[in-house]
Amino acid sequence: MLAIVVLCFITAISLLFFGNYIKKNAAFGLTFLPLAGFVYFLSKLPQITNGNIVTESYNWVPSLGIQLTFRLDGLSLLFALLITGIGTLVFAYTSNYLKENDHLDRFYGYLSVFMAAMLGLVLSDNLISLFVFWELTSISSFFLIGFKNSSATSRKSALRALTVTGLGGLFLLAGALTFGTIADTYSFQEILNGSIDFTQHPLYSLLLLFIFGAAFTKSAQFPFHFWLPGAMEAPTPVSTYLHSATMVKAGIYLLLRFSPVLGQHEYWQLTLITIGGITMIYAAFHTLFRTDLKGILAYSTIAALGIMVFLIGIGTELALTAALTFIVVHALYKATLFLVTGTIDHEAKTRDVTQLAGLRKVLLPVAIAGFLAAFSNAGIPPFSGFIGKDLIYEAGLHSFQPVLLIVVAVITNVLLAYAGYLVGIKPFIGKLPEKFEKIHLPSPLLWFPPLLLAVLGLLFGIVPKLLVSLVNPALQETFIGANLVQLKLWHGFNLVLLLSLVTIISGLLLFYFLKPNNDLTKFIVQFQTISPLGIFEKIGILMTKVSLLWTNFFQNGFLRNYVLTIILVISFLIGYNLFFNAKFLWDFSTILSVTNYEIGILSVMLVAILFTVFTSSRLTAVASLGVVGYAICLLFVFYSAPDLAMTQFTIDTLTVILFVLVLYRLPKYLKLSENKKRIRDGFVALVFGGLITILSLEVIQEPMNNETGKFYAENAYLLAKGKNVVNVVLVDFRGIDTLVEITVLAIAAIGVFGLLKLRIRNN
Amino acid sequence: MEILLAFLIGILYASGIYMMLRRSLVKLIIGIILLGNGANLLIFLLGRITKDKPPIIPEHSKVFLDGFADPVPQALILTAIVISFGLQAFAIILIKRAYKVAKTDDLDQMNTTDEYA
Numbered sequence: 001m002l003a004i005v006v007l008c009f010i011t012a013i014s015l016l017f018f019g020n021y022i023k024k025n026a027a028f029g030l031t032f033l034p035l036a037g038f039v040y041f042l043s044k045l046p047q048i049t050n051g052n053i054v055t056e057s058y059n060w061v062p063s064l065g066i067q068l069t070f071r072l073d074g075l076s077l078l079f080a081l082l083i084t085g086i087g088t089l090v091f092a093y094t095s096n097y098l099k100e101n102d103h104l105d106r107f108y109g110y111l112s113v114f115m116a117a118m119l120g121l122v123l124s125d126n127l128i129s130l131f132v133f134w135e136l137t138s139i140s141s142f143f144l145i146g147f148k149n150s151s152a153t154s155r156k157s158a159l160r161a162l163t164v165t166g167l168g169g170l171f172l173l174a175g176a177l178t179f180g181t182i183a184d185t186y187s188f189q190e191i192l193n194g195s196i197d198f199t200q201h202p203l204y205s206l207l208l209l210f211i212f213g214a215a216f217t218k219s220a221q222f223p224f225h226f227w228l229p230g231a232m233e234a235p236t237p238v239s240t241y242l243h244s245a246t247m248v249k250a251g252i253y254l255l256l257r258f259s260p261v262l263g264q265h266e267y268w269q270l271t272l273i274t275i276g277g278i279t280m281i282y283a284a285f286h287t288l289f290r291t292d293l294k295g296i297l298a299y300s301t302i303a304a305l306g307i308m309v310f311l312i313g314i315g316t317e318l319a320l321t322a323a324l325t326f327i328v329v330h331a332l333y334k335a336t337l338f339l340v341t342g343t344i345d346h347e348a349k350t351r352d353v354t355q356l357a358g359l360r361k362v363l364l365p366v367a368i369a370g371f372l373a374a375f376s377n378a379g380i381p382p383f384s385g386f387i388g389k390d391l392i393y394e395a396g397l398h399s400f401q402p403v404l405l406i407v408v409a410v411i412t413n414v415l416l417a418y419a420g421y422l423v424g425i426k427p428f429i430g431k432l433p434e435k436f437e438k439i440h441l442p443s444p445l446l447w448f449p450p451l452l453l454a455v456l457g458l459l460f461g462i463v464p465k466l467l468v469s470l471v472n473p474a475l476q477e478t479f480i481g482a483n484l485v486q487l488k489l490w491h492g493f494n495l496v497l498l499l500s501l502v503t504i505i506s507g508l509l510l511f512y513f514l515k516p517n518n519d520l521t522k523f524i525v526q527f528q529t530i531s532p533l534g535i536f537e538k539i540g541i542l543m544t545k546v547s548l549l550w551t552n553f554f555q556n557g558f559l560r561n562y563v564l565t566i567i568l569v570i571s572f573l574i575g576y577n578l579f580f581n582a583k584f585l586w587d588f589s590t591i592l593s594v595t596n597y598e599i600g601i602l603s604v605m606l607v608a609i610l611f612t613v614f615t616s617s618r619l620t621a622v623a624s625l626g627v628v629g630y631a632i633c634l635l636f637v638f639y640s641a642p643d644l645a646m647t648q649f650t651i652d653t654l655t656v657i658l659f660v661l662v663l664y665r666l667p668k669y670l671k672l673s674e675n676k677k678r679i680r681d682g683f684v685a686l687v688f689g690g691l692i693t694i695l696s697l698e699v700i701q702e703p704m705n706n707e708t709g710k711f712y713a714e715n716a717y718l719l720a721k722g723k724n725v726v727n728v729v730l731v732d733f734r735g736i737d738t739l740v741e742i743t744v745l746a747i748a749a750i751g752v753f754g755l756l757k758l759r760i761r762n763n
Numbered sequence: 764m765e766i767l768l769a770f771l772i773g774i775l776y777a778s779g780i781y782m783m784l785r786r787s788l789v790k791l792i793i794g795i796i797l798l799g800n801g802a803n804l805l806i807f808l809l810g811r812i813t814k815d816k817p818p819i820i821p822e823h824s825k826v827f828l829d830g831f832a833d834p835v836p837q838a839l840i841l842t843a844i845v846i847s848f849g850l851q852a853f854a855i856i857l858i859k860r861a862y863k864v865a866k867t868d869d870l871d872q873m874n875t876t877d878e879y880a
Contacts, residue, residue: 558871559791560784560785560786560870563780563783563784567780586766591764591766594767602767609778613778613782618789621789625793625796625797628775628797628800629800635768636807639832640812640813640816640831641807641817641840642817642819643837643841644807644837644840644841644844647841651844651845651848654848655796655848655851655852655855658852658855659855662855662859665859665862681780681784681785685776685777685778685780685781685784688777688780689773689774689775690773692801693770693772696768696769696772696808696809697766700765700769700809704811706810706811706833709810712834713820713831713834718826723819723820723821725818725819725820725831726834726837726838729835729838730841737842738842744846745846745848748850748853751853752852752853755857756856756860
């Protein structure tokens with residue numbers, strides 16, 4: 001398994017180097033990548049059906065407890081087969097669909113990364129690696145949606161999708177970390193088999209928030225659904241693969257995975273049923289107002305995802321069986337419809353359902369695929385869609401709130417049936433418009449994949465055993481102690497059959513009487529400002545404005561304002577601390593022992609400082625600055641620091657010389673500020689100086705611990721054979737630090753040299 | 764003396780900050796130098812000052828026989844003085860250069876980044 005995931009990544013990277021060759025000569029050959037995966041996973045099917053689990057483990061970041069553990073169980077296998085199976089068809093389809101595109105290699109690169117990430121996601125046992133793969137799917141989806149990067153809408157949609165799903169990714173990370181903290185492991189298997197009952201844990205609702213936040217954004221649940229219709233900007237193979245069959249089901253996968261751990265609790269059930277219910281009704285109604293084939297499919301996909309969430313919420317054995325069956329069935333017919341749409345778009349150059357008609361005459365195999373998929377979608381027996389729909393109704397009937405849930409389910413399904421007819425049938429019936437007469441049947445690559453999927457949809461319905469072999473192992477992982485799944489096409493005459501008939505026929509009636517037109521689209525667009533999309537966009541604009549204000553306020557380009565802000569903040573912090581902790585027990589008696597020459601030096605310094613600050617001559621200021629330095633030098637002499645005195649003397653002299661050397665090249669010493677500002681700055685400066693004084697007075701009252709100093713003093717000669725302790729510290733004990741310091745000085749010297757020698761051309 | 768020094772340090776800090784808040788580049792540098800002196804003295808004071816006992820081991824002895832001034836703050840300050848010289852030298856030359864190019868000493872007129880390439 002690891003090998004397959006790695007192989008996909010390697011393929012993606014190698015496309016960087018061999019992309020040009022491959023896109024011209026061997027694009028179709030890339031199909032063997034997903035095909036190999038599909039065959040591999042299919043070969044594991046018997047093993048998994050017998051209840052075995054395949055595990056591969058690789059230590060990734062052992063210090064953080066992150067393993068790259070790949071675990072193939074029933075649920076993973078179901079998804080892995082979908083990913084590689086539909087992947088194979090999409091890879092093949094793309095090789096013709098985007099044949100003329102200059103960036104076909106890039107496209108395949110993104111697609112391979114996506115496939116690797118998606119496989120990693122469903123195979124990961126470790127929650128952290130699950131998160132990493134989850135984010136990778138979001139990122140590759142971003143690149144694929146924005147594939148037509150010359151179109152502004154594409155870029156905007158890509159960014160929007162990334163924002164929403166990326167936000168969800170953060171929720172997932174938070175959830176994974178919370179799980180890790182509670183269970184002390186990141187392994188899902190250990191969490192599942194551990195003794196902790198998460199539904200009784202005090203952090204249960206927080207865990208739910210994190211997992212739901214991740215699942216709802218990824219699986220486009222209301223109110224986060226709006227990125228998915230935008231994602232239809234991507235080329236149709238991408239919409240088929242990522243935004244219908246696989247990636248958007250990652251959220252569903254997450255919910256199914258955590259169902260045995262977090263499920264069977266009131267919060268879990270009510271939230272999922274409510275959100276799923278709202279999503280399915282809301283999105284299903286939206287299909288009525290669309291004329292773009294992909295728009296219709298986008299909303300019907302959102303509705304289907306809503307149904308899955310809804311079923312997981314009900315959470316009974318029957319409901320989970322229904323959810324898993326529906327995942328397979330839905331993937332089959334929805335992918336078909338998407339591919340059919342792609343072919344129509346490719347040949348007829350339009351996706352507007354109001355213009356399309358009669359295409360069966362020129363695109364017969366595509367029309368067959370479309371019809372089959374539409375029938376499966378509507379739940380007409382003996383298509384697999386019928387089994388899926390049956391199970392949904394049965395799960396609804398056996399839940400705690402049968403009437404309400406069934407009504408919601410039936411309305412949604414009627415609307416979805418209508419949407420299916422619209423996409424799968426409408427373009428092919430009626431009279432062929434003149435402008436489409438020149439269309440010829442394209443390469444089999446554009447009609448065989450959808451046809452194959454559609455036929456599979458029929459086959460799975462006629463031989464439900466095939467469906468069982470996929471669904472049963474998955475159910476064992478999602479519902480503890482589940483019985484063997486029994487799927488049948490014919491249940492006899494009962495309420496469920498009646499509901500199915502009602503659905504099929506109402507859908508047909510709707511299809512017959514309701515003609516899609518652009519006025520309906522215009523009508524719904526009016527409500528965009530109050531829709532979740534509108535609100536999301538407004539939040540985005542608001543945040544831009546706030547950050548602009550924020551930046552202009554703090555990063556205003558005036559150095560002294562930055563200094564002022566820093567000083568004020570430090571003043572506040574020091575002042576706050578001193579206010580609460582200072583003791584003010586200052587011993588003023590020592591002041592009597594101050595000698596005359598000390599007073600003399602201090603006075604000289606004070607005068608020199610005042611001169612430096614208030615003089616209007618550069619020369620005076622620089623000279624006074626020198627005096628201040630020499631006075632400090634004397635202080636060092638009095639207080640047992642001869643080395644400091646020498647250094648200070650040298651450096652101070654050098655600085656003054658340097659200043660004087662360039663003095664006449666320097667600007668005039670002007671007073672630029674207004675008086676008001678000078679007073680304000682003076683006040684701030686005095687407050688800060690005062691705080692420093694208080695701080696030092698406080699500190700010198702405290703006892704001093706100079707263990708380090710003693711160590712150096714005692715060992716200076718014994719260990720380092722030097723008698724001047726300060727020197728020994730600098731060149732021996734902390735020799736490396738001094739070396740770095742010399743390096744810094746050397747860099748400064750190079751900088752000075754460079755600045756002096758630099759010639760700037762005047763033009 | 765410690766108390767007087769504490770006040771002196773406060774004054775050095777205050778004058779340094781005040782100068783740094785001016786619009787003139789030259790004053791900014793002078794402010795930084797004053798602030799640096801204040802900081803050095805602060806470290807010196809907080810390491811406790813001792814009269815007439817430099818941290819130098821007497822001749823014919825391997826260890827201190829008497830009290831001695833703490834060598835650690837002195838080592839720190841020595842480093843600080845040297846490093847601040849590097850900064851000052853660079854800044855002074857930079858001002859000279861900036862003035863030559865931008866023909867102004869007013870920081871408020873130098874706050875656009877892209878004009879002087």
